[in-house]
Amino acid sequence: MQPIITFLNWEDAVTPTHGWTDIKELKPELADCVSLGLIVEENDKTITIVSHISGDKEGTDIDGSLVLDKSWIKFRLDIPVPEHQTNKLKEWLLKKVEE
Numbered sequence: 001m002q003p004i005i006t007f008l009n010w011e012d013a014v015t016p017t018h019g020w021t022d023i024k025e026l027k028p029e030l031a032d033c034v035s036l037g038l039i040v041e042e043n044d045k046t047i048t049i050v051s052h053i054s055g056d057k058e059g060t061d062i063d064g065s066l067v068l069d070k071s072w073i074k075f076r077l078d079i080p081v082p083e084h085q086t087n088k089l090k091e092w093l094l095k096k097v098e099e
Contacts, residue, residue, distance in 0.1 A: 002080055002081070002086070003038065003039075003080070003081040003085075003086055004038070004039045004078045004079065004080055004081065005036065005037065005038055005039075005078075005079045005080075005081060006036070006037065006038075006039050006047070006049060006076060006077065006078050006079070007034070007035075007036050007075075007076070007077040007079070008033075008034070008035045008036070008047075008049070008068065008073055008075070008076055009032070009033070009034050009073070009074045009075040009076075010033050010034075010035065010068055010072045010073045010074060011030040011031065011032060011033065011072050011074060012030060012031040012033050012072065013030065013031070014029070014030060014031045016028075016029070035049060035066055035068075036049075036051070037049030037050050037051045037064065037066065038050050038051075038053060038081075039078075040062070040065075044070075045069065045070060046067055046068060046069060046070060047067075047068050047070055047073075048065065048066070048067045048068075049065070049066050049068075050062040050063070050064055050065045050066075051063065051064025051065075051066075052064050
């Protein structure tokens with residue numbers, strides 16, 4: 001598996017009011033979001049990305065994880081990880097696949 005970084009532009013739900021609000025002030029709009037991360041899991045319904053990854057022979061740590069429903073995505077651009085970084089990532093990704 002080739003490690004891939006992805007750029008996602010997606011829409012999210014919002015809570016447009018705070019407390020009592022005149023209904024005429026309600027704006028039925030979604031939040032326009034942008035995320036960038038390493039794809040660690042993907043299936044027909046969801047994509048999971050992480051922003052930060054670190055590890056050694058004992059294990060792998062992640063931070064900034066996000067699971068998105070793929071139907072929310074408006075635009076997606078996948079970028080292969082540079083060759084000189086793939087060994088670190090492949091080691092972690094292969095551990096995950098073997099579990």
